[in-house]
Every structure is written in structure tokens, then in C-alpha cells.
Amino acid sequence: MHPLEHRFATVSERIRRAEAAAGRAEHSVRLLAVSKTRDAQAIRACARLGQRAFGENYLQEALQKIDALEGLGLEWHFIGRLQGNKTRPVAERFDWVHCIEKLKHAERLSQQRPAELAPLRVCVQVKIDPEDSKGGLDPVQGAELIQAVAELPRLELRGLMTLPAPSDDPALQRRPFRLLRELRDRLATAQRPLQTLSMGMSGDLEAAIAEGATLVRVGTALFGPRAPN
Ligand SMILES: *Cc1c(COP(=O)(O)O)cnc(C)c1O
Numbered sequence: 001m002h003p004l005e006h007r008f009a010t011v012s013e014r015i016r017r018a019e020a021a022a023g024r025a026e027h028s029v030r031l032l033a034v035s036k037t038r039d040a041q042a043i044r045a046c047a048r049l050g051q052r053a054f055g056e057n058y059l060q061e062a063l064q065k066i067d068a069l070e071g072l073g074l075e076w077h078f079i080g081r082l083q084g085n086k087t088r089p090v091a092e093r094f095d096w097v098h099c100i101e102k103l104k105h106a107e108r109l110s111q112q113r114p115a116e117l118a119p120l121r122v123c124v125q126v127k128i129d130p131e132d133s134k135g136g137l138d139p140v141q142g143a144e145l146i147q148a149v150a151e152l153p154r155l156e157l158r159g160l161m162t163l164p165a166p167s168d169d170p171a172l173q174r175r176p177f178r179l180l181r182e183l184r185d186r187l188a189t190a191q192r193p194l195q196t197l198s199m200g201m202s203g204d205l206e207a208a209i210a211e212g213a214t215l216v217r218v219g220t221a222l223f224g225p226r227a228p229n
Helices: 001-021 040-048 059-068 085-091 103-111 139-149 170-187 205-210
Strands: 030-033 053-054 075-078 096-100 120-125 154-159 196-198 215-218
Touching: 001 030, 001 040, 001 075, 001 205, 040 085, 040 139, 040 215, 053 059, 059 075, 059 085, 085 103, 096 103, 096 154, 103 120, 103 139, 103 154, 120 139, 139 154, 139 170, 154 170, 170 196, 205 215
Parallel strands: 030 053, 030 215, 053 075, 075 096, 096 120, 120 154, 154 196
Antiparallel strands: none
């Protein structure tokens, strides 16, 4: 078996087991293949195994791959840091954005989303633990942004995303995921169900699924270790 095929089967199996362990329906968790730093060929190979959704962090690199793989019917998720002056290509070429932290960025994406495309699906990024160095709003700011983003016509607000500091301890891993889910439960309304919980990566996807993740973002467990940049 090709190494990618083997890793893809392993990751899919981990997700199915975690769903079952949590008493959740099979296939209630989606796999987002995080393909930053991987070439178009690796993505094509992964797509051949049935994977459709790919996550990218770096805009220039992503746009080249989106061009190269046009016609495969892939779904592109932007999961990196948004820059205010570079929202247009994101609005035009991606299907999802997971990392909304600023109303100004959300407004631009909404204005720039082409009329012929479906609304851009977005998640607001929340930082559960103030110690985390990675991005995201605190829960109070997150709640305010949710309110504002829900009003934007060309965005479809899908839920929340978080990127906690990595931990090897399964009990510690679950805490930020549980808190994100609880925040979602408080903020959800009938008009704005916030169904998506984008949380969990190669090292902690089981913990995230146990706490209600609907989409896990997996890079190294799928494509192997990333070369240091
Ligand atoms: C790189 C990255 C991932 C994937 O991380 P792995 O540990 O390689 O699975 C997930 N989410 C975000 C936002 C990332 O930048």
C-alpha cells in the first residue's frame, strides 16, 4: 500500500473509532486535509482516495494549487491568517474561511464574494486559553463578532474554530474543545445554529471528536511530517 493510502486509512479509522466511542453517528465528523507545504501532486493523490476538502494557510501557495487542480471539484478551506489587503482572492477562490477574527475582514469578504458563487462559509476563530500564542478572539469578543458576521449577506456563518496549544495529555486536550462547544451552545439560536465546530488536528482529533468536533483539520497524520520552513 502506498504510504499516503495507508495514512489516509489510519486517519479515517481514527475518526470512525472516535465517533463510535463518543456515541456519535458515523460520518458526523468531516476530515479536512491540511495541505499547506504539500505539492499539487500530493493533493491529487489524496483526492484519488476520495478526499474532497483541503485546507491551506498560505495564500500564494494555495492559489497556485487551486489553479493546478481546477476541474477536480475540490473544496478549498482557508485556515491561515487573513491579511486585510489580501481578502479578494480568498473571497473569489475559496469555499470556506475558518479564521475570521476581524469584522473588517468579514465585511471585505462579503463585499468581494462573487455574486455567481454560493455564500462563503465562515467560522469565527476563538482563543479559549489566553495563554495560547495562536490567533483567535476571546469568547466575549467572539460572541460580538458572531452577531455582526451573521448579518453579512454574502457570508454563511457556520460556527466556531479553535487552535489550542498542543498537549500530549488527553485530559488537558479536551478542555479547550469542551469550552468551545459550551460557548457554541450558549451562542447558538434557531436562525444561527453554529453547527460547525472546527477543532482537532493530527495529535488531538480524538479529544476534539469526544467534545463535539464536526470537522477535524489534519495535516501530518495524513501527509507525513512537514519539512521545516
Ligand atoms: C497546520 C494546521 C493544522 C494541521 O496540523 P497537523 O498537526 O499537521 O495535523 C490544522 N489547523 C491549522 C489552523 C493549521 O495551521
